[in-house]
Amino acid sequence: MTDTNWIDAALIAARPQAVGALLRYFRNLDVAEEAFQEACVKALKNWGKNGPPRDPTAWLIFVGRNSAIDVVRRQAKQQPLPPEELLSDLEDNETAIAEKIDGADYRDDILRLLFICCHPDLPPTQQIPLALRIVSGLSVKQIAKAFLVGESAMEQRITRAKSRIGAGEIPFETPDPIERAERLAAVAAMIYLIFNEGYSAAASEQQARIPLCDEAIRLVRLLLRMYPTEPEIMGLAALLLLQNARSAARFDANGEVILLEEQDRKLWNREMINEGLALIDKAMRHRQPGPYQIQSAIAALHARAPTAEETDWNEIDVLYGALERMMPSPVITLNRAVAVAKLRGPAAALTLIEPLEERLSGYFHYFGVKGGLLMKIGRNGEAREAFNRAIALANNAAEAAHIRMHLDNLSKE
Amino acid sequence: MLYAILCYNSEDVVGSWSKEKDDEVMARLAVVQERLKKEGRLGPVARLLPTTAATTLRKSGNEPIIIDGPFAETKEQFLGFYVVDCASLDDALDIAREFSVANPGTGSYEIRPISIFRPGQTST
Numbered sequence: 001m002t003d004t005n006w007i008d009a010a011l012i013a014a015r016p017q018a019v020g021a022l023l024r025y026f027r028n029l030d031v032a033e034e035a036f037q038e039a040c041v042k043a044l045k046n047w048g049k050n051g052p053p054r055d056p057t058a059w060l061i062f063v064g065r066n067s068a069i070d071v072v073r074r075q076a077k078q079q080p081l082p083p084e085e086l087l088s089d090l091e092d093n094e095t096a097i098a099e100k101i102d103g104a105d106y107r108d109d110i111l112r113l114l115f116i117c118c119h120p121d122l123p124p125t126q127q128i129p130l131a132l133r134i135v136s137g138l139s140v141k142q143i144a145k146a147f148l149v150g151e152s153a154m155e156q157r158i159t160r161a162k163s164r165i166g167a168g169e170i171p172f173e174t175p176d177p178i179e180r181a182e183r184l185a186a187v188a189a190m191i192y193l194i195f196n197e198g199y200s201a202a203a204s205e206q207q208a209r210i211p212l213c214d215e216a217i218r219l220v221r222l223l224l225r226m227y228p229t230e231p232e233i234m235g236l237a238a239l240l241l242l243q244n245a246r247s248a249a250r251f252d253a254n255g256e257v258i259l260l261e262e263q264d265r266k267l268w269n270r271e272m273i274n275e276g277l278a279l280i281d282k283a284m285r286h287r288q289p290g291p292y293q294i295q296s297a298i299a300a301l302h303a304r305a306p307t308a309e310e311t312d313w314n315e316i317d318v319l320y321g322a323l324e325r326m327m328p329s330p331v332i333t334l335n336r337a338v339a340v341a342k343l344r345g346p347a348a349a350l351t352l353i354e355p356l357e358e359r360l361s362g363y364f365h366y367f368g369v370k371g372g373l374l375m376k377i378g379r380n381g382e383a384r385e386a387f388n389r390a391i392a393l394a395n396n397a398a399e400a401a402h403i404r405m406h407l408d409n410l411s412k413e
Numbered sequence: 414m415l416y417a418i419l420c421y422n423s424e425d426v427v428g429s430w431s432k433e434k435d436d437e438v439m440a441r442l443a444v445v446q447e448r449l450k451k452e453g454r455l456g457p458v459a460r461l462l463p464t465t466a467a468t469t470l471r472k473s474g475n476e477p478i479i480i481d482g483p484f485a486e487t488k489e490q491f492l493g494f495y496v497v498d499c500a501s502l503d504d505a506l507d508i509a510r511e512f513s514v515a516n517p518g519t520g521s522y523e524i525r526p527i528s529i530f531r532p533g534q535t536s537t
Contacts, residue, residue, distance in 0.1 A: 006518025009434070013425035052519045055488060056423075218428055224465040225424070228482035237465065271462075278466040282481060 007047050011040050014057040015137045016222060020109030021061045026068055027172060029116070029162060033134065035068035036060065042067075107226045108174055110135075114219070115183040118190040119165045126161035128194050128212075133158050136215050146198070146212050148205060184227065188236050188292070191219050195240050199247075202396040203255030206247075213244050224279075234283035235293030241276035242299035245269040257402045261308040273303045294323045313342040330356040334366055337373075346376040364393040368403055380410055415456065415527040416497055416505040418512065421489040422520030424463055441515035449497060449508070456496030457532060464490050489520060496527065 015036065022032035039060040053059040117131035129147065132138045138146075144154035175183060198212025220237045227233055249267035252258055280300050283293050298319050305311040320336035334353055341349035350373045353366070360366035371386035387403050387410075394400035430438070449455040469480040483490065495512075499505040502524065509522040 005434075009426050009429050010423075010519050012429040013423060056519065214431070221428055221463055221465050222425070225482075228465065234465075234481075275462045275466050278462060282466070282468055285479070 006052075007044055010047075010052060010056045011043060011060070012137055014060050016110045016113060016135050017057050017106050018060040018064065019134065020113040021106065022064050022068065023113060024105075024109055024172065025065055026072070029134065029165075031068055031072070034071070035064035038067040039064035108180075110222065110226060111175075111180070111183055111187065112171065114187040114190070114223075115171070116165050118186045121164050122161055124190075124193050124197075126157055126164075127190055128197055129154060129158050130161040131190060131194065131219075132212075132215060135219065138211070138215070142211065146209050148208065184223075184230065184233070187223065188220075188233060191216050191223065192236060192240070192292075194219070195243075199243060200395075202398040203251035203257075204397075206251065210247075213240075213247070216240055217244060229286075231283040231286040231288050232290040232292050234279045235290060235296045238276040238279035238283065238296035239292055239299055241272045241279070242296060242303050245272035245276065245303065251398070255398055256405075257398050260302060261311075265307070268303070276300065276303065289322065289326075291323060291327055294319050294326070298323075311342075313339045317343055330359045331363070331365075334360065334363075334369060337369060341373060341376075346373040349373050350377070362393060364390055364395055364399060366390075367393060368399075371403070371406060375406065375410065384410055414499060415530050416499045417525045417527050418495040418497060418505065418509050419491060419523040419525060420493045420495075420512075420520070421523060422492055423488065424490045424492070426519050427492065428463065438516050442512060445508070445511045445515055446495070454498040456498070456530070458493075458495050460493040461491070496530070 018039070019032050019036045022035045023029060026032050026035065042063050043056075043060060047053070047056075113135055114131065117134060118127050122130065129143050132143050132146075133140065140155050140158065141151050143158075144151045147154060149157075171179075195213055195216035198209040198214075198216065201209040217237075217240050220233065220240055224230070224233045224237050245268050246260070246263060248269065249263035249265070250258055258264075276296065277300055280293070280296055283296075298316055301312050301316055301319075317336060317339040320332060320339060324332050324336065333356055337349040337353045340352055350370070353370060353373075356366065357370075367386045367390035371383045371390060374380075374383035374386060384407065387407050390403045391400050391407075394403065427435075446455060446458060464483045467481075467483045469482065469484045471478045471480055471484070497505065497508055499508065505524045509524055512522060513520075
């Protein structure tokens, strides 16, 4: 390890809070980012020599703020200063900043920083890169690699996203409890998107996209430490950990998808599972069920089963039923059908999903599941038809290959 | 005398390590532990899950209060511990110094002599 390696880790860790605070001072994302950058350069010089300061985040905010004030003053000679009330707290001293960081302010700072990335005008393809750039501090190059696009294309995407969320629209006032809850929900959804962007990748892309899953888990832990009593955030954290725990078992050596039931459970990451289960236990105590908690409870039933045969399908059916009532969606019904097939047979599951066909006519998994059920009850002709439609709708080569395997089995019979 | 070496660091920092970096640090720490083990001086060692997985039971009259998370919000969190048989405080400090060389940067080790020690037994 090089000498500055620990400094990098400390800078990454301090970033959300420091940039969040600098954004509150300067009310301009570019100024806040540049100020943080400037502070990082000074930290690399100073910390390497003197060791870490007692409170690295406070140090970075203080140094970043001072250097940005210099820049703002220099620019002020060319252009009029922004109204004084917008440049808040400029005369504070370091102690006052340290006190503020201890206060509740920092939570709103970080939440605001995350929240501006999920601006409703931004499509997910822009939200996620923006969050990874601004909050996580990944380089444009790293983000481009994770999204499998060129660096300049990604640079453009991020610039465009930034200009869309003009400084005027950033919500700077301290949120009231309802606004805060809304922001929290939007941020949670974005974190889930980041995770899925990484998790839904095909095997060949997996390596490049792992950082997205890791980053989502880091962000959800951050969110949970800020809001330690929110059962839905516990549920989301548990869901991401329990899904991520299976990553090593999801593809075979040829990059083909291995379905959950056929995965080698010894490859599942026990530490992540334990953390996920601990979080679900905590969430359940609050008795305020929500979609993330229910989904994580379903994932937990899989994680708890020593073998696929021992899966508690009954409880999974009940949980999917609860999820359907909470947020009715044909995709959830489709997922429930898998449990129904185990409990009451493929014909019952087929009856459940057939009414969904119109709404899921463009959905790969619908035809994959339908084909599988038809095959089990010997309606091979119709199964073949469903599998062919699935292949046409496959999102990547691995999905198509998996369905082709079923088709091959059908023609052998 | 038995000493507990309690490990404190910012969870944000440790949580931002990549898997490779985490493995690397753990491997370097394992070298120190291995030597202590050979010398017959190493007791239980534990690394704790993040404080987000923690729950606190606070005694309060008849009915204790249950709180999500650790008892106190601090800049550095309690992340794990070693139990080591040491001849003196200086000896314990030397060992903590070795851990800090294996895992440099932020954080601290609190060295606390142990009063009662029961190694116990679990089936997992």
